[in-house]
Amino acid sequence: MFRVTDEAVAGAPEALRLVSVSKVYGRGGGDETAVKALDGVTLSLPTGTFTAVMGPSGSGKSTLLQCAAGLDQPSAGLVVVAGAQLAGNSEAELTRLRRQRIGFIFQQFNLLPTLTVLQNVLLPSKLAGTKINRAKAVSVLERLGLGQRLRHLPAQLSGGQQQRVAIARALVTEPEVVFADEPTGALDTRSAREVLGLLTQAVRDYGRTVVMVTHDPVAASYADQVIFLADGRLAGALQRPTAEEVAERMTRLGAWDAEDSPVAAHGVGV
Amino acid sequence: MFQLTTRSLVKRPGSFVAGFLAVFFGAAMVMAFGSLLDTAGEPGVPDQSKETLETMAFVVGGWGLALVVFAVVSTMSLTVRQRAREMALLKSIGATPAQVRRLVVGETVALAALAAVAAIVPAMGLGQLLFEALKETGQVDEGVSHAFGPVAITMGMVNAMVAAVVGALITARRATAMRAAEAMADASGAGGDEPLMGRARWVLTLLALLATAGSTTAVLTVLDGEGTDVMTGAGPAVVAASVTMALLAPVLLRGVTLALGWALRLLGGVSGELAVRNVRQRTGELARAVAPVALFTGTAAGTLSMQRVENLRLRADGLVADESSQTMETMNYVVVGIIVAFCCIMLVNTLVSATSFRRREFGQQRLAGATPRQVFLTVGLEALLVAGTGIVAGLVAAGVGLLPFGQARADAWVPDDGWVWVIQGAVVAVAFLVTLAASIGTARRVVRRSSAVEAALAA
Numbered sequence: 001m002f003r004v005t006d007e008a009v010a011g012a013p014e015a016l017r018l019v020s021v022s023k024v025y026g027r028g029g030g031d032e033t034a035v036k037a038l039d040g041v042t043l044s045l046p047t048g049t050f051t052a053v054m055g056p057s058g059s060g061k062s063t064l065l066q067c068a069a070g071l072d073q074p075s076a077g078l079v080v081v082a083g084a085q086l087a088g089n090s091e092a093e094l095t096r097l098r099r100q101r102i103g104f105i106f107q108q109f110n111l112l113p114t115l116t117v118l119q120n121v122l123l124p125s126k127l128a129g130t131k132i133n134r135a136k137a138v139s140v141l142e143r144l145g146l147g148q149r150l151r152h153l154p155a156q157l158s159g160g161q162q163q164r165v166a167i168a169r170a171l172v173t174e175p176e177v178v179f180a181d182e183p184t185g186a187l188d189t190r191s192a193r194e195v196l197g198l199l200t201q202a203v204r205d206y207g208r209t210v211v212m213v214t215h216d217p218v219a220a221s222y223a224d225q226v227i228f229l230a231d232g233r234l235a236g237a238l239q240r241p242t243a244e245e246v247a248e249r250m251t252r253l254g255a256w257d258a259e260d261s262p263v264a265a266h267g268v269g270v
Numbered sequence: 271m272f273q274l275t276t277r278s279l280v281k282r283p284g285s286f287v288a289g290f291l292a293v294f295f296g297a298a299m300v301m302a303f304g305s306l307l308d309t310a311g312e313p314g315v316p317d318q319s320k321e322t323l324e325t326m327a328f329v330v331g332g333w334g335l336a337l338v339v340f341a342v343v344s345t346m347s348l349t350v351r352q353r354a355r356e357m358a359l360l361k362s363i364g365a366t367p368a369q370v371r372r373l374v375v376g377e378t379v380a381l382a383a384l385a386a387v388a389a390i391v392p393a394m395g396l397g398q399l400l401f402e403a404l405k406e407t408g409q410v411d412e413g414v415s416h417a418f419g420p421v422a423i424t425m426g427m428v429n430a431m432v433a434a435v436v437g438a439l440i441t442a443r444r445a446t447a448m449r450a451a452e453a454m455a456d457a458s459g460a461g462g463d464e465p466l467m468g469r470a471r472w473v474l475t476l477l478a479l480l481a482t483a484g485s486t487t488a489v490l491t492v493l494d495g496e497g498t499d500v501m502t503g504a505g506p507a508v509v510a511a512s513v514t515m516a517l518l519a520p521v522l523l524r525g526v527t528l529a530l531g532w533a534l535r536l537l538g539g540v541s542g543e544l545a546v547r548n549v550r551q552r553t554g555e556l557a558r559a560v561a562p563v564a565l566f567t568g569t570a571a572g573t574l575s576m577q578r579v580e581n582l583r584l585r586a587d588g589l590v591a592d593e594s595s596q597t598m599e600t601m602n603y604v605v606v607g608i609i610v611a612f613c614c615i616m617l618v619n620t621l622v623s624a625t626s627f628r629r630r631e632f633g634q635q636r637l638a639g640a641t642p643r644q645v646f647l648t649v650g651l652e653a654l655l656v657a658g659t660g661i662v663a664g665l666v667a668a669g670v671g672l673l674p675f676g677q678a679r680a681d682a683w684v685p686d687d688g689w690v691w692v693i694q695g696a697v698v699a700v701a702f703l704v705t706l707a708a709s710i711g712t713a714r715r716v717v718r719r720s721s722a723v724e725a726a727l728a729a
Binding site: 071091092095096098099104106110111112113114115119120123124126127128129153169 | 539540543544547548550551552631633634635636637638639640641642643644
């Protein structure tokens with residue numbers, strides 16, 4: 001069961017809130033093998049915003065996304081999605097909560113290979129047993145330029161097209177938050193730009209909330225704000241970021257050696 | 271290449287378990303029957319005993335051999351198929367088709383050799399058991415003692431190697447014929463556009479069909495009314511008919527899915543729809559699970575019920591005294607039981623291996639919003655289609671053997687004995703339960719162990 005906390009309901013429209021979220025892998029109790037992937041992360045994201053999460057490898061950004069999206073259980077702390085707390089539930093209950101409130105976009109698309117484009121987009125509503133709005137699914141797919149591809153299988157599409165199908169699938173149920181894990185990681189520059197444009201559009205025009213994990217400063221520059229993570233802790237934020245600013249900050253966090261920086265050699269790492 | 275072979279065997283033993291088990295059980299069975307020939311070859315064995323031992327080894331061991339070849343080839347090709355992505359990767363970094371083939375065959379030979387050697391000790395026990403049963407029923411002289419020697423080991427090793435290499439070659443040919451890009455796309459699991467059954471498979475089906483027709487004709491003509499000899503034609507007929515059905519599995523599964531898809535959708539809702547979709551898109555893959563169900567149902571229902579008719583006949587003819595007729599019956603069931611048990615093991619082996627391989631797909635369903643229960647229901651409904659197709663095919667194969675046998679042995683096409691139907695019913699129940707339990711049980715384990723996250727992100 002999820003509880004609607006009074007506190008969350010009373011606040012301003014808030015899509016996602018994390019309160020002191022920690023995640024420890026391995027055995028606890030001071031064991032040497034235990035790894036603290038997240039260490040007391042607290043943040044709040046208003047509805048209708050586009051946030052990028054960045055950090056060096058192993059900084060805990062994927063763990064953050066998985067805990068926030070209910071794909072993994074935090075070891076401690078609270079996760080609240082649009083007023084509903086994600087915690088201590090069974091897998092089936094978590095699934096129900098996820099499919100009502102959360103949409104996903106992955107680097108590897110994760111479309112079901114045996115279903116057509118349209119069937120993939122309709123699947124979440126079918127699984128949830130909600131009324132299936134076929135016309136809406138078709139119109140979302142048309143808007144994403146896939147009107148001619150409704151009956152194709154994912155394997156018959158390019159990477160960029162598959163990712164657009166995944167976006168349609170994530171948006172069609174009108175979730176409170178869309179989580180995107182390296183959504184452009186497997187795409188060429190042009191398809192990546194298209195995908196980022198679509199995510200921005202979902203936020204601007206349709207008021208969705210998007211949280212995107214990425215390691216690409218250019219991708220991050222499409223967001224309203226960038227949150228930086230290092231060693232499982234928040235390490236600052238940037239509003240209205242540019243790719244250069246993001247790259248510089250990443251370099252300072254030790255994500256890259258100066259010469260490896262994807263944008264330019266901006267000074268030397270710490 | 272040799273280094274790659276040993277590394278991949280040592281570093282990922284899990285993906286080779288199914289192939290190992292198939293060769294292991296197959297070789298054990300072949301060696302057990304082969305040891306009867308070793309025994310017959312010992313000096314001082316009376317002619318009568320020698321003949322019994324040789325007949326048993328050739329006739330019964332012969333059907334067993336056909337089953338083992340089929341089972342090992344099918345499992346080996348499944349194991350290799352599961353690594354299509356890895357092969358595509360090898361090709362993409364510049365491995366020639368010949369190199370890929372060498373890798374696959376090398377691995378398979380090493381694996382089959384290990385499994386066959388490991389099978390020697392259990393085969394000694396199994397051979398001893400068979401021999402004791404023969405001795406106890408007075409078919410072999412008291413003075414003869416069991417020998418396990420070169421014939422048994424050679425038969426087992428050669429059989430295991432040949433079956434394993436053929437299985438590996440068949441699949442390696444498929445993997446290497448594809449261009450690297452195609453292979454990558456194929457590995458994504460969409461199911462290719464290739465026809466349901468290749469030319470080679472049709473040819474084999476035709477051969478199996480001819481063998482079925484040949485043995486059935488023999489049963490109805492030369493063997494008609496020939497007493498205990500009828501079984502020497504009817505036994506192979508059942509096995510040949512079962513193998514025919516197993517080879518036809520893709521076509522049968524497609525047909526059954528087309529015919530019953532609507533009912534499943536009606537009953538299972540979205541899970542039913544997913545199940546039907548999966549089976550339709552991946553008929554070839556799921557047919558690998560239909561084959562052992564058909565083989566098990568066909569051989570078990572066919573041989574066990576023929577044995578029942580045979581036993582009744584023996585008793586009616588008063589050929590054997592009442593007490594020893596009991597032991598004779600037990601003995602016959604021991605022999606048939608070994609074959610049936612082998613088929614059952616293969617069934618579980620195939621299903622567990624095929625289902626474990628679908629881990630990522632289950633994760634994707636979970637991520638699209640399916641609860642664990644919805645995933646299990648989908649798997650269960652697929653298993654229902656697989657089991658249903660295999661069982662019907664198996665019963666047809668059993669009938670192809672049983673009806674002419676009844677006519678030739680007891681002058682009645684349809685046996686006039688309730689127990690025959692009880693046996694068939696029991697076989698159907700076992701096939702059904704084993705298929706469902708193995709599929710859903712494995713799916714449960716896979717879905718549990720991998721949370722949705724793991725499966726999706728291990729892309």
